[in-house]
Amino acid sequence: QGQVVESGGGLVQPGGSLRLSCTASGIIFSRHVMGWYRQAPGNQREMVARIGAGTTFYSDSVKGRFTISRDNAKNEVYLQMNSLKPEDTAVYYCNAKLHQAEYWGQGTQVTVSS
DSSP states (O other): OOEEEEEOOEEEOTTOOEEEEEEEESSOGGGSEEEEEEEOTTSOOEEEEEEOSSOEEEOTTTTTTEEEEEETTTTEEEEEEOSOOGGGOEEEEEEEEETTEEEEOOOEEEEEOO
């Protein structure tokens, strides 16, 4: 059974940076589209960034500030978050998707506050 586990969340001041990591197991990682989503209190879960085989996509709210990357040899995907804003505060979830199969992590909290 596939599994993805996030790490790297925490508390950071506005303007700061964080790097999230997601480790996958039980799946053919290189074949999956990997994504980062987030959900703030009272809001729906939204897509932040995703990466396929050489292609990336970002939501307008993070474009130019966040970078998604993957290491297929390590079964890992990363989200480098720079110039963080209070509105980036949310639980961030890792997602692995291939056709009808989809896996979600438990989430990691990111709080941007002074």
